[in-house]
Amino acid sequence: MNAIEIVAELMSAAVSTAPKTRGLDYVETKIVRGEELGKLAQAVEDFPRTPRTAYFQNNAQDIRSCGTLLLVGLKSSPPNGLDCGACGFPDCKSMAKHGKVDGNFQGPVCMFRLLDMGIALGSAVKTASMHNIYNRIMYSAGVAARRMGLVDWDVAMGVPLAIGAKNIFFDRK
Template identity: 45%
Template sequence: MKLNPETEIIELLAKTILVAARTAPKGKGIDDIVTCLLDDKECAELANKMEELSDIKGMKFLLRDAKNVRDSDAVVLIGLKSSGASGLDCGACGFETCKGMLETKKVKKEFSGPHCMIKYLDLGIAVGCAASKAKDLCIDNRIMYSAGAAACYFEMMDADVAMALPLSVRGKNIFFDRPSTR
Protein backbone atom coordinates (compact mmCIF):
# COMPACT_ATOMS: atom_id res chain seq x y z
CA MET A 1 0.00 0.00 0.00
CA LYS A 2 1.27 3.47 -0.92
CA LEU A 3 0.18 6.26 1.35
CA ASN A 4 -0.39 9.67 -0.25
CA PRO A 5 0.87 8.66 -3.71
CA GLU A 6 -0.47 11.89 -5.22
CA THR A 7 2.68 13.70 -4.13
CA GLU A 8 4.80 11.47 -6.37
CA ILE A 9 3.30 12.77 -9.61
CA ILE A 10 3.76 16.53 -9.11
CA GLU A 11 6.74 16.78 -11.50
CA LEU A 12 4.79 15.16 -14.33
CA LEU A 13 1.78 17.37 -13.64
CA ALA A 14 4.02 20.47 -13.54
CA LYS A 15 5.33 19.53 -16.98
CA THR A 16 1.73 19.13 -18.17
CA ILE A 17 1.01 22.62 -16.86
CA LEU A 18 3.98 23.94 -18.84
CA VAL A 19 2.57 22.29 -21.97
CA ALA A 20 -0.48 24.54 -21.52
CA ALA A 21 1.81 27.59 -21.39
CA ARG A 22 3.77 26.47 -24.43
CA THR A 23 0.73 25.78 -26.60
CA ALA A 24 -1.13 28.97 -25.61
CA PRO A 25 -1.93 31.24 -28.56
CA LYS A 26 0.86 33.66 -29.50
CA GLY A 27 0.62 36.93 -31.42
CA LYS A 28 1.55 36.42 -35.08
CA GLY A 29 2.44 32.82 -34.15
CA ILE A 30 5.86 33.82 -32.78
CA ASP A 31 6.77 31.96 -29.60
CA ASP A 32 9.00 33.99 -27.27
CA ILE A 33 7.90 32.13 -24.13
CA VAL A 34 10.53 30.53 -21.88
CA THR A 35 9.54 27.90 -19.32
CA CYS A 36 11.32 26.02 -16.57
CA LEU A 37 10.58 23.67 -13.71
CA LEU A 38 12.63 24.19 -10.57
CA ASP A 39 13.98 21.28 -8.55
CA ASP A 40 13.94 21.34 -4.73
CA LYS A 41 17.38 22.98 -4.48
CA GLU A 42 16.42 25.66 -7.01
CA CYS A 43 13.14 26.34 -5.15
CA ALA A 44 15.10 26.95 -1.95
CA GLU A 45 17.52 29.19 -3.85
CA LEU A 46 14.63 31.15 -5.36
CA ALA A 47 13.07 31.64 -1.90
CA ASN A 48 16.44 32.92 -0.60
CA LYS A 49 16.72 35.31 -3.55
CA MET A 50 13.19 36.57 -2.90
CA GLU A 51 14.19 37.41 0.67
CA GLU A 52 17.30 39.16 -0.63
CA LEU A 53 15.24 41.15 -3.13
CA SER A 54 12.88 42.11 -0.29
CA ASP A 55 15.84 43.65 1.54
CA ILE A 56 17.03 45.45 -1.61
CA LYS A 57 13.64 46.81 -2.67
CA GLY A 58 11.86 47.07 0.70
CA MET A 59 8.95 44.95 -0.57
CA LYS A 60 7.84 42.94 2.46
CA PHE A 61 5.35 40.75 0.55
CA LEU A 62 8.33 38.95 -0.96
CA LEU A 63 9.00 37.42 2.50
CA ARG A 64 5.48 35.96 2.65
CA ASP A 65 5.74 34.73 -0.93
CA ALA A 66 9.19 33.20 -0.26
CA LYS A 67 7.58 31.06 2.44
CA ASN A 68 4.97 29.90 -0.09
CA VAL A 69 7.73 28.99 -2.55
CA ARG A 70 9.52 27.00 0.18
CA ASP A 71 6.31 25.20 1.13
CA SER A 72 5.33 24.40 -2.49
CA ASP A 73 5.56 20.94 -3.97
CA ALA A 74 6.86 22.38 -7.25
CA VAL A 75 7.49 25.77 -8.88
CA VAL A 76 7.29 26.56 -12.57
CA LEU A 77 8.52 29.78 -14.14
CA ILE A 78 7.03 31.20 -17.31
CA GLY A 79 8.89 34.04 -18.91
CA LEU A 80 9.26 36.19 -21.98
CA LYS A 81 12.52 36.50 -23.92
CA SER A 82 11.37 38.93 -26.56
CA SER A 83 12.70 38.66 -30.07
CA GLY A 84 11.23 41.86 -31.41
CA ALA A 85 7.92 43.56 -32.03
CA SER A 86 4.67 42.75 -33.77
CA GLY A 87 5.16 45.42 -36.40
CA LEU A 88 1.67 46.80 -35.83
CA ASP A 89 2.80 50.30 -34.72
CA CYS A 90 -0.19 50.18 -32.32
CA GLY A 91 1.36 52.46 -29.67
CA ALA A 92 0.40 50.21 -26.74
CA CYS A 93 4.05 50.13 -25.64
CA GLY A 94 4.04 53.92 -25.36
CA PHE A 95 6.05 54.52 -28.51
CA GLU A 96 4.87 55.98 -31.80
CA THR A 97 6.32 53.07 -33.79
CA CYS A 98 7.67 49.58 -33.17
CA LYS A 99 11.01 50.81 -34.51
CA GLY A 100 11.08 53.58 -31.89
CA MET A 101 10.45 51.07 -29.10
CA LEU A 102 13.09 48.67 -30.42
CA GLU A 103 15.71 51.43 -30.67
CA THR A 104 15.15 52.57 -27.08
CA LYS A 105 17.73 51.56 -24.48
CA LYS A 106 16.23 48.85 -22.29
CA VAL A 107 15.74 49.51 -18.58
CA LYS A 108 16.87 46.67 -16.27
CA LYS A 109 15.34 46.44 -12.81
CA GLU A 110 13.52 43.29 -11.76
CA PHE A 111 12.58 43.00 -15.41
CA SER A 112 13.95 44.54 -18.58
CA GLY A 113 11.87 46.53 -21.02
CA PRO A 114 10.11 48.05 -22.79
CA HIS A 115 8.84 45.29 -25.03
CA CYS A 116 6.07 44.96 -27.52
CA MET A 117 2.70 44.92 -25.75
CA ILE A 118 1.68 41.93 -27.88
CA LYS A 119 4.60 40.00 -26.31
CA TYR A 120 3.39 40.94 -22.81
CA LEU A 121 -0.08 39.73 -23.75
CA ASP A 122 1.44 36.45 -24.97
CA LEU A 123 3.08 36.03 -21.54
CA GLY A 124 -0.18 36.78 -19.75
CA ILE A 125 -2.10 34.30 -21.87
CA ALA A 126 0.57 31.61 -21.32
CA VAL A 127 0.53 32.18 -17.54
CA GLY A 128 -3.28 32.15 -17.50
CA CYS A 129 -3.39 28.90 -19.48
CA ALA A 130 -0.89 27.34 -17.05
CA ALA A 131 -2.88 28.43 -13.99
CA SER A 132 -6.07 27.14 -15.60
CA LYS A 133 -4.47 23.78 -16.36
CA ALA A 134 -3.24 23.55 -12.76
CA LYS A 135 -6.78 24.19 -11.55
CA ASP A 136 -8.13 21.59 -14.01
CA LEU A 137 -5.71 19.11 -12.42
CA CYS A 138 -6.92 20.14 -8.91
CA ILE A 139 -3.49 21.55 -8.02
CA ASP A 140 -3.51 24.63 -5.80
CA ASN A 141 -1.47 27.44 -7.32
CA ARG A 142 -0.88 31.16 -7.25
CA ILE A 143 0.59 33.40 -9.92
CA MET A 144 3.49 35.27 -8.33
CA TYR A 145 5.08 38.41 -9.68
CA SER A 146 7.47 38.27 -6.71
CA ALA A 147 9.07 34.93 -7.53
CA GLY A 148 9.27 35.74 -11.23
CA ALA A 149 10.86 39.11 -10.42
CA ALA A 150 13.51 37.48 -8.22
CA ALA A 151 14.22 34.83 -10.88
CA CYS A 152 14.85 37.58 -13.45
CA TYR A 153 16.64 40.01 -11.13
CA PHE A 154 19.16 37.36 -10.07
CA GLU A 155 19.33 35.85 -13.57
CA MET A 156 18.09 32.43 -12.52
CA MET A 157 16.43 32.16 -15.93
CA ASP A 158 17.11 33.76 -19.29
CA ALA A 159 13.99 35.90 -19.54
CA ASP A 160 13.21 39.60 -19.71
CA VAL A 161 10.00 39.22 -17.68
CA ALA A 162 8.70 36.19 -15.78
CA MET A 163 5.94 35.03 -13.50
CA ALA A 164 6.11 32.04 -11.18
CA LEU A 165 3.44 29.49 -10.52
CA PRO A 166 4.11 27.59 -7.29
CA LEU A 167 2.11 24.38 -7.02
CA SER A 168 0.77 22.56 -4.00
CA VAL A 169 -1.00 19.25 -3.44
CA ARG A 170 -2.21 19.39 0.16
CA GLY A 171 -5.43 19.02 2.06
CA LYS A 172 -5.47 22.81 2.60
CA ASN A 173 -4.55 25.45 0.04
CA ILE A 174 -1.27 26.99 1.29
CA PHE A 175 -1.86 30.11 -0.85
CA PHE A 176 -5.22 30.97 0.72
CA ASP A 177 -4.86 32.21 4.31
CA ARG A 178 -1.65 34.15 3.86
CA PRO A 179 -0.72 36.84 6.38
CA SER A 180 -1.00 40.47 5.37
CA THR A 181 2.28 42.28 4.64
CA ARG A 182 1.31 45.83 5.56
Protein backbone atom coordinates in the same frame (compact mmCIF):
# COMPACT_ATOMS: atom_id res chain seq x y z
CA MET B 1 8.12 11.71 -11.20
CA ASN B 2 5.42 12.78 -8.74
CA ALA B 3 2.03 14.38 -9.45
CA ILE B 4 3.27 17.97 -9.07
CA GLU B 5 6.17 17.40 -11.46
CA ILE B 6 3.85 15.79 -14.02
CA VAL B 7 1.46 18.74 -13.77
CA ALA B 8 4.38 21.20 -14.10
CA GLU B 9 5.30 19.46 -17.38
CA LEU B 10 1.65 19.66 -18.52
CA MET B 11 1.59 23.36 -17.59
CA SER B 12 4.71 23.91 -19.67
CA ALA B 13 2.94 22.23 -22.59
CA ALA B 14 -0.10 24.47 -22.02
CA VAL B 15 2.17 27.53 -22.23
CA SER B 16 3.63 26.24 -25.51
CA THR B 17 0.23 25.62 -27.08
CA ALA B 18 -1.44 28.83 -25.87
CA PRO B 19 -2.30 31.18 -28.76
CA LYS B 20 0.36 33.77 -29.63
CA THR B 21 0.22 36.99 -31.65
CA ARG B 22 0.85 36.30 -35.34
CA GLY B 23 1.70 32.69 -34.39
CA LEU B 24 5.16 33.67 -33.09
CA ASP B 25 6.18 32.19 -29.74
CA TYR B 26 8.53 34.12 -27.46
CA VAL B 27 7.20 32.70 -24.18
CA GLU B 28 9.66 30.53 -22.22
CA THR B 29 9.23 28.12 -19.30
CA LYS B 30 11.53 26.61 -16.71
CA ILE B 31 10.60 24.09 -14.02
CA VAL B 32 12.30 24.76 -10.69
CA ARG B 33 12.58 22.08 -8.01
CA GLY B 34 14.86 20.75 -5.29
CA GLU B 35 17.89 22.78 -4.24
CA GLU B 36 17.24 25.38 -6.95
CA LEU B 37 13.78 25.98 -5.43
CA GLY B 38 15.32 26.64 -2.00
CA LYS B 39 17.74 29.14 -3.51
CA LEU B 40 14.86 30.90 -5.27
CA ALA B 41 12.92 31.12 -1.99
CA GLN B 42 15.98 32.67 -0.34
CA ALA B 43 16.35 35.18 -3.18
CA VAL B 44 12.71 36.21 -2.72
CA GLU B 45 13.26 36.57 1.03
CA ASP B 46 16.45 38.60 0.51
CA PHE B 47 14.74 41.07 -1.83
CA PRO B 48 15.05 44.64 -0.43
CA ARG B 49 12.11 45.35 1.88
CA THR B 50 9.85 48.26 1.17
CA PRO B 51 6.17 48.76 2.02
CA ARG B 52 5.40 47.55 -1.51
CA THR B 53 7.46 44.35 -1.20
CA ALA B 54 6.59 43.33 2.36
CA TYR B 55 4.52 40.43 1.01
CA PHE B 56 7.68 38.91 -0.49
CA GLN B 57 8.37 37.36 2.94
CA ASN B 58 5.10 35.42 2.77
CA ASN B 59 5.85 34.43 -0.81
CA ALA B 60 9.29 33.12 0.19
CA GLN B 61 7.68 30.87 2.80
CA ASP B 62 5.11 29.65 0.28
CA ILE B 63 7.88 28.82 -2.21
CA ARG B 64 9.72 26.86 0.49
CA SER B 65 6.51 24.92 1.19
CA CYS B 66 5.69 24.09 -2.42
CA GLY B 67 6.83 21.03 -4.33
CA THR B 68 7.77 22.61 -7.65
CA LEU B 69 7.58 26.03 -9.29
CA LEU B 70 7.05 26.90 -12.95
CA LEU B 71 8.69 30.05 -14.28
CA VAL B 72 7.04 31.65 -17.30
CA GLY B 73 8.55 34.59 -19.14
CA LEU B 74 9.72 36.41 -22.23
CA LYS B 75 13.36 36.10 -23.24
CA SER B 76 13.63 37.83 -26.56
CA SER B 77 10.46 39.56 -27.62
CA PRO B 78 10.80 41.89 -30.58
CA PRO B 79 7.94 44.23 -31.45
CA ASN B 80 5.23 42.61 -33.54
CA GLY B 81 5.15 45.27 -36.26
CA LEU B 82 1.60 46.53 -35.72
CA ASP B 83 2.73 50.05 -34.66
CA CYS B 84 -0.03 50.22 -32.01
CA GLY B 85 1.82 52.58 -29.65
CA ALA B 86 0.82 50.70 -26.48
CA CYS B 87 4.50 50.46 -25.48
CA GLY B 88 4.73 54.25 -25.34
CA PHE B 89 6.60 54.63 -28.62
CA PRO B 90 5.04 55.95 -31.84
CA ASP B 91 5.91 52.80 -33.78
CA CYS B 92 7.66 49.45 -33.43
CA LYS B 93 10.89 50.66 -35.06
CA SER B 94 11.22 53.42 -32.44
CA MET B 95 10.77 50.90 -29.63
CA ALA B 96 13.33 48.53 -31.15
CA LYS B 97 15.90 51.35 -31.54
CA HIS B 98 15.42 52.50 -27.93
CA GLY B 99 17.26 49.58 -26.38
CA LYS B 100 16.48 47.77 -23.14
CA VAL B 101 16.40 49.38 -19.69
CA ASP B 102 17.06 46.98 -16.81
CA GLY B 103 15.02 47.05 -13.61
CA ASN B 104 13.06 44.30 -11.91
CA PHE B 105 12.20 43.47 -15.50
CA GLN B 106 13.84 44.59 -18.72
CA GLY B 107 11.89 46.77 -21.11
CA PRO B 108 10.32 48.22 -23.05
CA VAL B 109 8.37 45.12 -24.05
CA CYS B 110 5.80 44.87 -26.81
CA MET B 111 2.32 44.88 -25.28
CA PHE B 112 1.25 42.03 -27.56
CA ARG B 113 4.13 39.86 -26.27
CA LEU B 114 2.99 40.59 -22.70
CA LEU B 115 -0.55 39.62 -23.68
CA ASP B 116 0.83 36.38 -25.11
CA MET B 117 2.59 35.72 -21.81
CA GLY B 118 -0.57 36.51 -19.83
CA ILE B 119 -2.68 34.16 -21.93
CA ALA B 120 0.00 31.48 -21.54
CA LEU B 121 0.03 31.98 -17.75
CA GLY B 122 -3.75 31.61 -17.73
CA SER B 123 -3.46 28.36 -19.68
CA ALA B 124 -0.82 27.10 -17.25
CA VAL B 125 -2.76 27.83 -14.06
CA LYS B 126 -5.95 26.44 -15.63
CA THR B 127 -4.03 23.21 -16.27
CA ALA B 128 -2.88 23.07 -12.65
CA SER B 129 -6.41 23.73 -11.41
CA MET B 130 -7.85 21.00 -13.65
CA HIS B 131 -5.54 18.57 -11.84
CA ASN B 132 -6.41 19.93 -8.38
CA ILE B 133 -2.94 21.37 -7.81
CA TYR B 134 -2.86 24.57 -5.76
CA ASN B 135 -1.07 27.43 -7.47
CA ARG B 136 -0.60 31.19 -7.45
CA ILE B 137 1.05 33.52 -9.97
CA MET B 138 3.89 35.36 -8.20
CA TYR B 139 5.64 38.50 -9.44
CA SER B 140 8.19 38.10 -6.62
CA ALA B 141 9.40 34.70 -7.86
CA GLY B 142 9.94 36.05 -11.36
CA VAL B 143 11.88 39.09 -10.18
CA ALA B 144 14.04 36.96 -7.87
CA ALA B 145 14.70 34.39 -10.62
CA ARG B 146 15.98 37.17 -12.89
CA ARG B 147 18.10 38.77 -10.16
CA MET B 148 19.79 35.51 -9.20
CA GLY B 149 20.46 34.59 -12.84
CA LEU B 150 18.17 31.56 -12.83
CA VAL B 151 16.73 32.90 -16.10
CA ASP B 152 18.02 35.52 -18.53
CA TRP B 153 14.57 36.61 -19.64
CA ASP B 154 13.27 40.17 -19.93
CA VAL B 155 10.12 39.40 -17.91
CA ALA B 156 9.32 36.45 -15.63
CA MET B 157 6.56 35.27 -13.31
CA GLY B 158 6.61 32.24 -11.04
CA VAL B 159 3.83 29.75 -10.35
CA PRO B 160 4.48 27.64 -7.23
CA LEU B 161 2.58 24.34 -7.01
CA ALA B 162 1.38 22.46 -3.94
CA ILE B 163 -0.89 19.65 -2.81
CA GLY B 164 -2.48 19.56 0.63
CA ALA B 165 -5.65 19.76 2.68
CA LYS B 166 -5.53 23.59 2.53
CA ASN B 167 -4.37 25.95 -0.18
CA ILE B 168 -1.15 27.42 1.28
CA PHE B 169 -1.12 30.24 -1.27
CA PHE B 170 -4.37 31.80 -0.11
CA ASP B 171 -4.31 31.03 3.62
CA ARG B 172 -2.39 34.19 4.52
CA LYS B 173 -1.92 35.40 8.07
